Amino acid sequence: MKELEFVRRIAHKFKVKKPVIHGIGDDCAVLQYTKEKYMLLTCDMIIEGTHFTKKTSPYRIGWKAMAVNISDIASMGGVAKYALVSAGVPRGKGVKFLKEIVNGADAISKKFGVKIIGGDTNASDKTVLNVTLLGEVEKKYLATRSGAKIGDLIFVTGTLGDGETRHLDFLPRIKEARALVTNFKISSMIDLSDGLAMDLNRVAEASNVGARIYRSLIPLAENAPPPRKIPPRMTQIDEFFSRGEDFELLFTASPRESKKIIEQIGEKNNLPVTMIGEVVKKRSGVKLVEENGRVKPLKPVGFKQL
Amino acid sequence: MKELEFVRRIAHKFKVKKPVIHGIGDDCAVLQYTKEKYMLLTCDMIIEGTHFTKKTSPYRIGWKAMAVNISDIASMGGVAKYALVSAGVPRGKGVKFLKEIVNGADAISKKFGVKIIGGDTNASDKTVLNVTLLGEVEKKYLATRSGAKIGDLIFVTGTLGDGETRHLDFLPRIKEARALVTNFKISSMIDLSDGLAMDLNRVAEASNVGARIYRSLIPLAENAPPPRKIPPRMTQIDEFFSRGEDFELLFTASPRESKKIIEQIGEKNNLPVTMIGEVVKKRSGVKLVEENGRVKPLKPVGFKQL
Numbered sequence: 001m002k003e004l005e006f007v008r009r010i011a012h013k014f015k016v017k018k019p020v021i022h023g024i025g026d027d028c029a030v031l032q033y034t035k036e037k038y039m040l041l042t043c044d045m046i047i048e049g050t051h052f053t054k055k056t057s058p059y060r061i062g063w064k065a066m067a068v069n070i071s072d073i074a075s076m077g078g079v080a081k082y083a084l085v086s087a088g089v090p091r092g093k094g095v096k097f098l099k100e101i102v103n104g105a106d107a108i109s110k111k112f113g114v115k116i117i118g119g120d121t122n123a124s125d126k127t128v129l130n131v132t133l134l135g136e137v138e139k140k141y142l143a144t145r146s147g148a149k150i151g152d153l154i155f156v157t158g159t160l161g162d163g164e165t166r167h168l169d170f171l172p173r174i175k176e177a178r179a180l181v182t183n184f185k186i187s188s189m190i191d192l193s194d195g196l197a198m199d200l201n202r203v204a205e206a207s208n209v210g211a212r213i214y215r216s217l218i219p220l221a222e223n224a225p226p227p228r229k230i231p232p233r234m235t236q237i238d239e240f241f242s243r244g245e246d247f248e249l250l251f252t253a254s255p256r257e258s259k260k261i262i263e264q265i266g267e268k269n270n271l272p273v274t275m276i277g278e279v280v281k282k283r284s285g286v287k288l289v290e291e292n293g294r295v296k297p298l299k300p301v302g303f304k305q306l
Numbered sequence: 307m308k309e310l311e312f313v314r315r316i317a318h319k320f321k322v323k324k325p326v327i328h329g330i331g332d333d334c335a336v337l338q339y340t341k342e343k344y345m346l347l348t349c350d351m352i353i354e355g356t357h358f359t360k361k362t363s364p365y366r367i368g369w370k371a372m373a374v375n376i377s378d379i380a381s382m383g384g385v386a387k388y389a390l391v392s393a394g395v396p397r398g399k400g401v402k403f404l405k406e407i408v409n410g411a412d413a414i415s416k417k418f419g420v421k422i423i424g425g426d427t428n429a430s431d432k433t434v435l436n437v438t439l440l441g442e443v444e445k446k447y448l449a450t451r452s453g454a455k456i457g458d459l460i461f462v463t464g465t466l467g468d469g470e471t472r473h474l475d476f477l478p479r480i481k482e483a484r485a486l487v488t489n490f491k492i493s494s495m496i497d498l499s500d501g502l503a504m505d506l507n508r509v510a511e512a513s514n515v516g517a518r519i520y521r522s523l524i525p526l527a528e529n530a531p532p533p534r535k536i537p538p539r540m541t542q543i544d545e546f547f548s549r550g551e552d553f554e555l556l557f558t559a560s561p562r563e564s565k566k567i568i569e570q571i572g573e574k575n576n577l578p579v580t581m582i583g584e585v586v587k588k589r590s591g592v593k594l595v596e597e598n599g600r601v602k603p604l605k606p607v608g609f610k611q612l
Contacts, residue, residue: 130436
């Protein structure tokens with residue numbers, strides 16, 4: 001079953017009230033914190049065989065586990081502050097391996113002002129790492145998945161399709177997210193961890209809208225690998241759009257704000273962003289417009305499936 | 307290498323300053339929160355093959371993962387509030403398995419007033435579950451590992467040695483911990499997750515003291531299994547004292563407070579506690595006094611080793 005469906009069921013089961021502002025169903029949980037700020041709380045687990053291989057260096061494993069969590073904080077418009085790291089490490093690997101994991105997590109933490117304040121180490125058959133990250137965001141800058149409005153434009157940062165080649169040492173888009181939320185009114189935001197198809201559907205579902213994106217507008221990474229053998233029940237269209245781990249930001253803004261954003265686009269402004277489509281009525285669904293004008297449904301088929 | 311040693315090295319690397327009150331090296335990280343309260347943050351991972359078996363029911367896995375974290379909050383004198391749950395589940399297991407994990411975690415969460423506010427699901431070869439728990443504690447009630455003083459008496463709650471038979475459905479000692487911190491001055495506290503030998507050494511190390519406990523005073527569980535085959539480098543004494551997963555509380559109090567505690571001991575007062583020894587000078591080490599009066603060192607050999 002797709003994670004989207006499972007999360008929907010779980011979200012219903014665990015409906016939350018204040019002081020929990022947002023519970024299950026966004027990149028971070030949002031809690032009351034200070035008068036001006038919300039607390040952001042997120043956790044992501046990475047597992048040998050799913051998110052990295054037996055051959056991945058422990059330094060990169062530590063880096064990636066921290067990076068994916070910082071990316072979740074970025075997608076809510078926040079700043080990352082404190083981290084807890086839980087590790088399961090094969091008995092035979094020894095302390096050096098664990099130390100290298102910590103070094104990797106520490107290196108990226110330092111880059112983004114994160115302090116590692118706790119942890120848990122365990123023996124495990126395969127390597128597994130969980131990072132919990134506590135962040136904060138000014139109430140006025142909070143971005144969620146659920147604010148997209150009909151008529152909004154849809155943007156992504158950076159280029160897509162080559163997550164496979166850089167997911168182990170990517171830099172989460174915190175700087176760009178902060179530039180966006182502090183300079184513009186962003187109506188919704190998510191990080192692209194599980195592929196454009198899945199994550200765009202998440203925004204549409206949470207915002208109760210539809211979406212239409214254009215293949216000709218999608219900023220393809222130069223070194224994006226060619227389409228792979230298509231898994232069963234996937235069409236060619238799915239394969240590209242279900243490529244996960246780009247860790248770019250997908251966000252929406254009103255036409256008025258979009259105009260301002262487009263005027264300032266450019267690396268110089270920390271705004272390496274591209275407009276890829278528009279928000280439409282829910283009953284129009286989530287669709288891709290091909291270069292020949294044909295419109296195809298974009299199903300929530302993604303990188304992360306059970 | 308023993309976790310104690312690894313944590314010591316790590317704790318040195320990540321020395322923290324305010325607003326982090328305590329970082330790595332206690333059951334929870336302690337952060338500034340409100341005027342009267344600290345925030346407690348803890349995470350624990352449980353892994354198939356280490357903390358449960360292939361045959362353990364998913365409900366019990368969910369229950370245990372939440373319970374061990376609530377126990378960490380208890381050991382700091384706090385109350386558990388919000389949880390994030392990360393799961394890695396074998397692809398073949400299906401949604402029912404994951405749902406049962408959530409049901410187990412939810413059942414104990416409800417019992418202890420914990421709200422599950424976020425999560426992450428992944429495919430994994432073996433089942434792994436990480437729970438992050440956010441709690442709070444009034445500043446005046448915070449208990450840590452590091453406050454034991456020479457002359458203090460050492461206590462444990464409940465009975466020891468049968469963790470093996472009840473680690474999958476135990477009730478963390480929140481109620482008892484709150485009764486202790488709100489009615490008495492507790493000088494230090496820890497939960498017994500990795501065995502009396504390891505956890506007593508942790509308190510001694512953090513408090514810069516020694517400890518002496520008496521075998522005749524230790525409240526042995528009626529159904530504690532007989533000593534097992536002794537692992538290499540362990541002596542008979544180690545085997546019993548390295549039995550993990552009792553999840554009882556080990557705490558210390560001054561002689562004056564201890565007198566008050568002893569007077570009120572009993573299930574009626576939520577104080578099922580037993581005095582087992584005393585805090586001594588650091589250079590006296592951590593020792594066990596046998597029933598025949600012989601004194602033996604109690605090495606930090608524990609349940610959880612890499």
